[in-house]
Amino acid sequence: MKIYDTHTAPTPRRVRIFLAEKGIEMEYVQLDLQKGENITPEMRLKNPIGKVPVLELDDGTCISESVAICRYFEVLHPNPSLMGESALEQAQIEMWQRQVEFGLFMQIGMCFQHSTGYFKDRMTPVPEYGAVAGKIASKYLNVLERQLSNHEFVAGKHFSIADITTLCAIDFARVVKIKISEEQTHLTRWYKEVSGRPSASA
Ligand SMILES: N[C@@H](CCC(=O)N[C@@H](CS)C(=O)NCC(=O)O)C(=O)O
Numbered sequence: 001m002k003i004y005d006t007h008t009a010p011t012p013r014r015v016r017i018f019l020a021e022k023g024i025e026m027e028y029v030q031l032d033l034q035k036g037e038n039i040t041p042e043m044r045l046k047n048p049i050g051k052v053p054v055l056e057l058d059d060g061t062c063i064s065e066s067v068a069i070c071r072y073f074e075v076l077h078p079n080p081s082l083m084g085e086s087a088l089e090q091a092q093i094e095m096w097q098r099q100v101e102f103g104l105f106m107q108i109g110m111c112f113q114h115s116t117g118y119f120k121d122r123m124t125p126v127p128e129y130g131a132v133a134g135k136i137a138s139k140y141l142n143v144l145e146r147q148l149s150n151h152e153f154v155a156g157k158h159f160s161i162a163d164i165t166t167l168c169a170i171d172f173a174r175v176v177k178i179k180i181s182e183e184q185t186h187l188t189r190w191y192k193e194v195s196g197r198p199s200a201s202a
Helices: 010-022 041-046 066-076 087-116 127-149 161-176 185-195
Strands: 002-005 027-030 054-056 062-064
Touching: 002 010, 010 066, 010 087, 010 161, 041 054, 062 066, 087 127, 087 161, 127 161, 127 185, 161 185
Parallel strands: 002 027
Antiparallel strands: 002 054, 054 062
């Protein structure tokens, strides 16, 4: 079993942290995205949209989409739970996870791609769109600040995949100069705590 990974990219990091939290060892195969190693005909057979991460099982079955990969391991290794145990917990984690993906993670990704032209060989950057996406991401940090003012973690009482997604988005946001502000004291408290977990260096 192995995962096609790119160490510097934020999405595969979500899976690395998830597996580290569960203590699962994995073989990682590094792909250079800028050189297009993820969009070769061979890699498109593993993931038609040519993105990382991709989990390849020993029988050759491939699973892409970071959350699908995480869910696979959550079912196989339920402890510690990172996607919730009760119906309510699962729904709350999913709710925050989706909102963070759309409100923050994706906006930061769009801001990066459209303002830097990093993937201009395979997409058309629209800098104005990049700037708008950056503003949406910055605004979303206020939503997290409010949530963390009365919850220990993003989805409530327990560390979950929603914290992993948020951490990866915020760390990558530095590349486009989006940061937690000093006034966002609850977000700062949360950030210190989750980035201090051993899994954060995965
Ligand atoms: N929804 C996908 C997103 C995957 C994704 O966008 N990965 C980026 C790296 S963060 C990628 O492979 N980009 C390469 C490219 O666009 O060519 C997931 O969660 O796995």
